[in-house]
Amino acid sequence: MKNKKKILLLASVALLGSCADTNELYDGDAFAGRDFVQNRYSVWADGLEVPSTKTTIRHGEHGYWNGSGKFDSPSDCFGLSEAKKWHPDYFKDGENDLTWTKTGDSSMGQDIVGGFINEWSDNSSLVGTVYGQTKKLANYHPGFRKGYLSKLYNGQVKCNGWSNYALVILDESGYGTRFPAELQKGSYFGFIARGASDVGAGRIISYDVNVTFYKYATNGVDLQGKSFLLEDVKLQANLSAEYTSFVGFSFEDVNYDPTGMVAMSMTYELKNDPALESLQAGETLSGNFEDEATYHTGLALTEVLLPDSTWN
């Protein structure tokens, strides 16, 4: 009887001390300040530094899609039209054709109901018409609604004037996160991003983006990774944060079964930045925010998608 009382007391203390809602708090301008380099998000969840097998995917109909597929002008480099051309079924909700924004597949128009920075809006009216709001991860599991990375799961595919509050800025070291549940079923993966830099005017930057998915090994404790290297991903940088591109690939095309996925990470290597040509003598530009380079170029994520997925 005494032991039972002790256990009950300990359980009560543990419960009262859990403080789950205060586990992930930030200062108001965390990752959204004036200093571009200080806005880098480089958090890696525990246990993700494991070896992984790598597959290279090239741009193409059975490889990865990349925005509009047009890269001559930064103002053309946005949206989802290439994915829509190769996989039209991904952009249907019943009979409805899902679009980039409320006004269609152009860069104009909003992909959210509207509202100021840091004001929650009910975007449920856009489900069934706007792609991001229909296919966002927050629709599939409530755990995706919480935390800093909920920015990547809320269906907001463009800046909409939210500036850094809409973006997760990465440098080459990338980030790694555990999902709040285990993936049971999924057909394709995508991310929506643009380039970001503290130098230079609007331009198209090339990245080699490495995405790794993690599942538990047979021992049920360790994680195993499977990496996909997307070579030469082209993203617009510094023209406008409204020009973001949908990049992704079908699991069938890369012969990968995502069942059991519990985590992912993303890193990149800066392949080519036209700003390098306009640097003055002695100036350097780097994709690594920790070095002493004069300028830096990063990747600004707005959304990570595993559409039509089920989670447990």
Add this chain to the structure above:
Amino acid sequence: MEEETKTSKQNNERFLKRYDTVFSFLGLELVALLFFGFGGATGTMILKVLGALLAFLAFPFAENAMGKEKLKKSLITLIPLLVFFLLLGLSGFWMAYYQDSIGYGILSGVLQFLGLIALMALGFCLKCIPSLKKETVVFALLCGLAVYVLLTGLYSLARYGGFYAAIYKGQYYYFDGVIFPIDKETKALVGFQFLEASLSYGKVAAFLLASSGAGLFFKGKTKKDWKFYLVFIGLPLIGLLDLILVPHTRALLILAVIYLFAGIASLLYRKLQKNKKAAQIVTRVAYFGLIAVAAIGVGILFIDAMTGVISNANIPYISSNLRADKAFFGSIRKIIQAVIYGSSANAELGRFNLSSFLFGVSSLQSVGFSKTFEFNLLYMNGVPMFLLMLFLLFMAIRGLRSYLVEDGIDAMKGMMVMILLGAFLYYSCFSDLFPFVHELRFVPVLQTSIPLALAFVFGYTFDPAHYSLKKGVAHEE
């Protein structure tokens, strides 16, 4: 004939005596559930209907205690209040709000009216049950509040930790990609789920519970045992502790004002008990002083809304607060302008809008509701209803004061009056019509359960003699 009337009366009394316990239990259970907010909006709707039924069935108690003639006169006294409750749901704002379903809007308004009247009547009828002691009534009220406060307080403690609003002041969390300040929210039990809500909304029960403790200053001469104090100090302490563990500093400040007021008022009463003339003078000065302050305050706000004389005067703090749309006074200013002019375009042209002035703003594009229940009512119902509300508030202050001191002060009476005073002050400073943090849900104060429970308390304290205008300010003892 006399014999028949006497027999009928005896039979009636026997009947009432048989069922007084049943009605006492059901009535108190209902009001405890209302204070608890059982079942959310649906539960409140059901409890309103049950309250109406109980009030109807308990009516014979009131009839038996007061007699038909006196009861009729008391109904006449209540006419302004009945008109007020009836017109609450009928205004330009509510017509616009329910424009897609006018029938539902009318039904909602009628149910709101019936609910408030029914709970008031129920409180009045239960007071007329001789076997039902005030201690039992207050105990039930406080228990309803305490259960809610304990549940939400413990859950908030588990999720946020103690003193989180101070420890994590200026810290934010992300939800749906939106950044939220952690120190401005708490957990509220809504229906059968916990939701993140503003501190204003989530801590109203704790505040009312804590306010009730101030009523103990009005302890009478009758000695009570330790169990009495354990319960009637312990329960308000739960509310106080809940506020401290946040800490909800602004609410604690208002609470301190209530306790200070109760302390001073009870001290004055005891000092002036034997000097009725002095007591009358003090009461009249305080009462009319309060009316004057309120009238001047409201007048200044209206004048400034029309002319900008104060907001443009660069008076430290006040002018800037009036100019900022989301500040306490700034939001009131915007509301007054919306009511007088109908829209900001009209305001710039100085074009008076009779419709919004009389019936409230009929636009769903909110200018941003204020933190004050009174001015939100001005926005939704117009100037005449606002003035009627002010009149009824001052009549209520008068009536409650009489209730408190009539036949000597009493801790239980004091606790009920302090709950009502606490509610008035809280809703005058912390009214929040969009209280939920992670959803946009419009929650008018009068459609929540606590005002219904407060209507019960008011009905319990109601005595038509205290509201007679013929008697002047102070009820002659």
